Amino acid sequence: xxQLVESGGGLVQPGxxxxxxCAASGIRLGSYTVGWFRQVPGKGREGVACFSxxxxxxxxxxxxxxxxxxxxxNAKNSVYLQMTNLKPEDTxxxxxxxxxxxxxxxxxxxxxHWGQGTQVxxxx
Numbered sequence: 001x002x003q004l005v006e007s008g009g010g011l012v013q014p015g016x017x018x019x020x021x022c023a024a025s026g027i028r029l030g031s032y033t034v035g036w037f038r039q040v041p042g043k044g045r046e047g048v049a050c051f052s053x054x055x056x057x058x059x060x061x062x063x064x065x066x067x068x069x070x071x072x073x074n075a076k077n078s079v080y081l082q083m084t085n086l087k088p089e090d091t092x093x094x095x096x097x098x099x100x101x102x103x104x105x106x107x108x109x110x111x112x113h114w115g116q117g118t119q120v121x122x123x124x
Contacts, residue, residue: 002026002113004096009118012086020081020118022096027113029053030074033099036081037108038092039117045095047106049081054102061106063089086122093117 008020022034035050049060049070058070069082079096097111 004098004113004115006094006096006115006118009094009120011121011123013124014087014122016086017082017084018086018120020083020094022079022115024077024098027098029072029077029079029098033102033104034072034079035097035099035106035111036070037095037097038090039095040092045108047108048094050104050106051079052102052104057104059104059106088122091120091122093119
């Protein structure tokens, strides 16, 4: 059974930092593109960052470029999202997803497996 578990969310002030973790069981994340997506009420999941297995490349949504960093630890079968200089518009539920086709794109339709999400709230 495939399971992705996100953790690390919370309440943080603008300008603060958080590190999200995505731990997998039932699959080896090193065989997938893994992406982080954000969802706010009333909207679909928006791609934030992804990490490709084939060439270890990364891709970021424009508004987080330079502030967020996605990384992978194959030994721990986990992927992380380091978020710095957080802004109120970063608020949302963050999900990690796994794409078996390794397309390295921020389109939720190509991701097969999803975690339950972790809430990030950026507010003073």
